[in-house]
Structure formats: C-alpha cells, structure tokens
Amino acid sequence: MRKGRILKVVICAIALIFIDGLFHCPVLRAMPRFMEWYDASPDAKPEMKSKCTLCHINNDGSGSLNEFGQAFAEHGYRFTPELRQAYPDMFAGASGAAPTTVAQTFDAKKFFMDHCAACHGNDGKGALGNTPDFTDASWNQSKSDTELVETIKAGRGLMPTWKEKLSSEQIQAMVKFVRQFARK
Secondary structure, eight states: OHHHHHHHHHHHHHHHHHHHHHHOTTTHHHHHHHHHHHHHOBOOOOGGGTOOOGTBBBBSOOOOOOHHHHHHTTTOOOOOHHHHHHHHGBBBBTTTTTOHHHHHOOOOHHHHHHHHHHHHHTSSSSSTTOOOTTTTTTHHHSSOOOHHHHHHHHHHTTTTOTTTTSSSHHHHHHHHHHHHHHHH
C-alpha cells in the first residue's frame, strides 16, 4: 500500500514538473511570444506578421527551427542589432531601404478572399445566413466607417475578432475594400 502511495506522489511530481516546464521554458513557448513581440514591433514587416514560417520549417509552426529561428534563439529571443543586420529581410527598413507602409504591402482583396469570403461571398453578397450584402447600397449607406471598423475589430456573431491580427491601417484598408462592393 505504501509503495502505491509513493508511486502516485512521484508520478504527480513528474507531471507537475512537466506542466511547469510548459509555462516557464522559453523554448516551449517561444513561438507565441515571438509572434506577439514581432507583430507589435514597428520594424515588423506587415507581410511577415503572424507567419509561423518566420522561425519554423512548417506553415503550422511545427517542426524544426529554420535558420532565422535558430539565430533568434541564439540571441536569447531578442531583436538585437546583430540579428536585424544578419536578417534584414525580416525587418522593415533594416536593410537601409525606406520602410514600406502597411498601405503599400497589405492586400485587402487577398485578405478578404482568404479570411472573409467563406461567409461574405467572393462577390460580397453574403454567402451564409444573415451576413450582410455589401453590394446593397442602402446597407452600405446605413453603416458608418466607424461601425465597420468596430465590427472588424470586435467581430459579430460568428465573425472572429481581428483587432489582434490587423493593424488600424489594415482595418481601414478592409473598410475601403468592403465599400467598393457597393460601387460595382
């Protein structure tokens, strides 16, 4: 009976150490933290934000670290000047070129087709249930840009929130894109 109790205590201790490691080991949580840091950085290239392949060989964030991911780990998961110099393509303006603006790099149509068209339709007429018809001039006139911005940021019904993934400039580009459906 005593051996069984000791075994349970040992198993629980090992489980607790493993669980604690998940929360405190920088390697095990590097990707989500890195994505938050990179996405929030003014030097982040908009087209590189939220891309797992920035550090990993697989699109879903699994697999080994690629060359940049290994270098990032070697730099203590910090954006050091040496890292920026060694990998200028990963940072806006780091190579001496003028930084590109979000408006120059963000493709609202592609984003819409990739993330919105499943519910809103390729043509903006609404493919599911009570999604709005963006081509309807009366609907378009009844919604202010501020309302559309808030809907994109906070979501509505089954629509996800985008405030953590899109910058203010990107959200404005999406509002402008949605408005174009009524003009067609």
